[in-house]
Amino acid sequence: MTAEDTIERYATARYVVKEAREARWARWIAVFFLQLLILTAVLHRFFDLNTAAAVNLVGVSIAGLAVAVLIAVVSLIRIWFGGQTGAANDFAAIVVGLIGLAIPAYFLSQALTLPVLNDLQTSPEDPLQYTVLLEQRPPDANPLGAQSPETAQLQAEAYPDIGPIVVDRPAAAAFTVVNEAVKQLGWTVVVNETPGESGVGRIEATDSTMIMGFTDDVVVRVKGNDTFAVVDIRSASRYGTHDFGTNADRIRTFYEEVNTALEKGEKTVLEQTAAEEKEEPVAAPAKEVKKKQRRRTRKRRVRSTR
Numbered sequence: 001m002t003a004e005d006t007i008e009r010y011a012t013a014r015y016v017v018k019e020a021r022e023a024r025w026a027r028w029i030a031v032f033f034l035q036l037l038i039l040t041a042v043l044h045r046f047f048d049l050n051t052a053a054a055v056n057l058v059g060v061s062i063a064g065l066a067v068a069v070l071i072a073v074v075s076l077i078r079i080w081f082g083g084q085t086g087a088a089n090d091f092a093a094i095v096v097g098l099i100g101l102a103i104p105a106y107f108l109s110q111a112l113t114l115p116v117l118n119d120l121q122t123s124p125e126d127p128l129q130y131t132v133l134l135e136q137r138p139p140d141a142n143p144l145g146a147q148s149p150e151t152a153q154l155q156a157e158a159y160p161d162i163g164p165i166v167v168d169r170p171a172a173a174a175f176t177v178v179n180e181a182v183k184q185l186g187w188t189v190v191v192n193e194t195p196g197e198s199g200v201g202r203i204e205a206t207d208s209t210m211i212m213g214f215t216d217d218v219v220v221r222v223k224g225n226d227t228f229a230v231v232d233i234r235s236a237s238r239y240g241t242h243d244f245g246t247n248a249d250r251i252r253t254f255y256e257e258v259n260t261a262l263e264k265g266e267k268t269v270l271e272q273t274a275a276e277e278k279e280e281p282v283a284a285p286a287k288e289v290k291k292k293q294r295r296r297t298r299k300r301r302v303r304s305t306r
Helices: 003-011 021-046 051-082 087-113 132-136 149-158 171-185 246-279 286-305
Strands: 119-121 165-167 188-193 200-208 215-224 229-237
Touching: 021 051, 021 087, 051 087, 119 246, 132 188, 132 200, 165 246, 171 200, 171 215, 171 229, 171 246, 215 246, 229 246
Parallel strands: none
Antiparallel strands: 119 229, 165 229, 188 200, 200 215, 215 229
16 A cells, blocks of 8 residues: 555545434423423313322423433533534523523522412401302312411511502492402402491402412402491412412502502592583673673663664
8 A cells, every 4th residue: 555545545534423412312301391391381271280280290390301401511511522413402402491491490589589478468467268268179278277476477577568458438339349350350259248237348269370370269358337448358379388479469469450440430530520510500700790781781771762
């Protein structure tokens, strides 16, 4: 073999570059658990998947996505130092995994910054009681009872804005406003008791969370007399030791709807009053009346002279 043949042989030689298999596995794992997470949310919200099973599947999906991201990062390190291919699969696995972990990461931040609460009420010293919903709650749901002093203190420190509101209207009128707010929020009402002679009205309803559709129980009480009313609300999660601030957000949204309904009612009264004022005839000033009378007398005198 001559030197020319040797040079030609090495010039045409091809080096086989291996592909990192774990990169492809990372992408497959990330896609699978993201699909599982989405499917779990859809089945629980629209097809009555058991809540306990849904919570377990969500936990498994989060763990699977985290494992996929970890495998992809390790694979990228191997590719960087070993010269293998498959970086595209690793980056795809990281992107898919981070998309699936975005919402759980938000709830994790809420869990780290907010106290462990799943039952909020505006008047812990005078707790609102469930009647019909107490019987409709599943046997494995969170127990409903009065707040302990420690829990009430945690609520007061974490949510100082959560408290009863006083409405300068009779109890019956305030209850009408509350009904309008509940209707606008789309809650499913199971109890609707108007204020009677006792001046106490009650509404029991259920509400679902936006993403997973977890069912929470709500009770609203309107108590007052012919001059004012006090509106209280209690919101409790059926499952989980931590509500991630959901019950507090629900109470705030409810009060915003009540205030909007109150402002709407006040504007309506003002508009009616303004319309009545426009319809009432305006009396002419005394000076104008005297001038008209003088003109009439002058015309009479001119006619008489003619």
